[in-house]
Amino acid sequence: MKNRSLVSISDYSKQEILRILELAEEFEKQPHIDLLKGKVIASLFFEPSTRTRLSFESAVQKLGGGIVGFSDSSSSSTTKGESLNDTIKTVSNYADLIVMRHPIEGSARFASEISGVPVVNAGDGANQHPTQTLLDLYSIKKTQGKLEDLNIFLVGDLKYGRTVHSLLEAMSMFNPTFNFISHEKLQMPKEYKLFLDKKGIKYYEHEQFTDIISRADIMYMTRVQRERFSDPIEYEKTKNTYVLRNEMLKNTKENLKILHPLPRVNEIHQSVDNNPKAYYFEQALNGVYTRQAIISAILGLK
Amino acid sequence: MKKELKVSAINNGTVIDHIPATNLYKVITILNLDKISNAMTYGSNLESKKLGSKAIIKISDKFFEDEEINKIALVAPQAKLNIIKNYQVVEKKVVEVPDKIIGIAKCVNPKCITNFEEVTTKFTVINKETVDLKCHYCEKITDQNHLVIK
Numbered sequence: 001m002k003n004r005s006l007v008s009i010s011d012y013s014k015q016e017i018l019r020i021l022e023l024a025e026e027f028e029k030q031p032h033i034d035l036l037k038g039k040v041i042a043s044l045f046f047e048p049s050t051r052t053r054l055s056f057e058s059a060v061q062k063l064g065g066g067i068v069g070f071s072d073s074s075s076s077s078t079t080k081g082e083s084l085n086d087t088i089k090t091v092s093n094y095a096d097l098i099v100m101r102h103p104i105e106g107s108a109r110f111a112s113e114i115s116g117v118p119v120v121n122a123g124d125g126a127n128q129h130p131t132q133t134l135l136d137l138y139s140i141k142k143t144q145g146k147l148e149d150l151n152i153f154l155v156g157d158l159k160y161g162r163t164v165h166s167l168l169e170a171m172s173m174f175n176p177t178f179n180f181i182s183h184e185k186l187q188m189p190k191e192y193k194l195f196l197d198k199k200g201i202k203y204y205e206h207e208q209f210t211d212i213i214s215r216a217d218i219m220y221m222t223r224v225q226r227e228r229f230s231d232p233i234e235y236e237k238t239k240n241t242y243v244l245r246n247e248m249l250k251n252t253k254e255n256l257k258i259l260h261p262l263p264r265v266n267e268i269h270q271s272v273d274n275n276p277k278a279y280y281f282e283q284a285l286n287g288v289y290t291r292q293a294i295i296s297a298i299l300g301l302k
Numbered sequence: 303m304k305k306e307l308k309v310s311a312i313n314n315g316t317v318i319d320h321i322p323a324t325n326l327y328k329v330i331t332i333l334n335l336d337k338i339s340n341a342m343t344y345g346s347n348l349e350s351k352k353l354g355s356k357a358i359i360k361i362s363d364k365f366f367e368d369e370e371i372n373k374i375a376l377v378a379p380q381a382k383l384n385i386i387k388n389y390q391v392v393e394k395k396v397v398e399v400p401d402k403i404i405g406i407a408k409c410v411n412p413k414c415i416t417n418f419e420e421v422t423t424k425f426t427v428i429n430k431e432t433v434d435l436k437c438h439y440c441e442k443i444t445d446q447n448h449l450v451i452k
Contacts, residue, residue: 083419083420085419085420105442106414106416110415
């Protein structure tokens with residue numbers, strides 16, 4: 001992993017993923033150490049973000065590193081018409097590692113090819129967001145004590161949601177069973193189902209919540225976005241079909257945890273928040289440890 | 303009756319036959335034939351049992367490397383090459399879809415970085431029969447129906 005960019009979750013082998021999770025566990029026990037002293041991390045957010053940017057910056061600061069960068073492109077030379085090529089070549093002179101979010105798909109791979117320092121992709125449009133996947137895996141491992149043989153439910157927008165696609169790919173290394181719950185228009189794309197077929201992984205598709213959720217070890221919720229529907233009435237109907245409410249969790253497994261990459265709109269009712277099975281806010285905290293692990297592994301400090 | 307050639311024979315060089323007529327100019331662009339000074343003749347909209355309507359190119363004193371010629375498999379998968387020396391066919395070749403396509407095709411995804419900045423496109427051919435190309439950058443698939451040559 002040393003000196004290698006992280007653009008897509010498939011850049012890491014199973015061993016490398018497990019190594020990151022191990023390191024994250026170490027950082028959770030001891031989050032404040034001066035590992036990054038004298039190092040500068042560039043945080044280039046061409047697009048707004050709350051959790052990802054703040055958890056990266058928090059991760060760097062807890063490790064004693066410095067941060068330079070911007071939190072939206074209007075405060076960078078992009079507004080003067082500077083190309084991404086020039087921005088990356090310049091910034092790689094100033095920093096030991098670049099964390100970048102950019103709305104254009106493939107921008108992170110491109111940046112990693114022209115940058116003199118490693119690039120960590122913090123989201124390139126609808127394409128990849130590998131650090132989210134790693135923190136999801138960390139959350140699953142931490143709450144279930146293992147990654148193998150779990151029954152994973154993916155709920156909501158399974159067609160466009162990049163987090164569910166990367167999670168599906170990564171979890172497929174650990175012999176899972178998948179259950180997909182979504183509106184027929186937002187079903188898991190064929191290419192991912194073919195991928196599971198090839199690997200011999202079982203999956204079941206449902207159009208609504210049923211008693212089947214009593215089998216879940218992990219329920220991964222995602223936001224259904226209004227812009228995915230051309231018909232606003234259909235959106236209004238759909239939005240309310242996939243709302244998880246506290247009473248629905250009555251017969252679910254003891255070990256069930258509910259995850260969500262956040263931000264949520266209404267797909268998890270607030271009544272769920274106090275249920276011990278709700279895990280999405282802790283999941284966001286795990287993002288800090290996971291990103292500490294990623295940065296220090298890439299810089300060869302761990 | 304003697305068969306009349308629609309495009310006259312060449313002494314030395316390469317004949318590229320069985321190009322779909324609609325893709326003749328794409329083949330010319332891909333092989334950079336519009337930038338060379340070799341004598342060249344071509345015919346288009348010729349009758350073909352296989353393709354319905356085909357095109358043929360004859361280029362004097364030009365011989366292609368496999369790697370170069372395979373690029374045209376994207377637009378002329380059934381193309382056949384005859385290598386001519388002294389008016390004789392000395393070798394016949396068929397084209398083969400390569401594993402990687404670099405700098406020829408355009409990515410179908412309007413939000414891909416290759417459509418915003420000066421980036422050489424790179425694709426992995428994930429299905430050689432249907433010619434499905436996976437973009438190295440945005441990871442989206444460009445299929446043959448959406449294939450645009452740069």
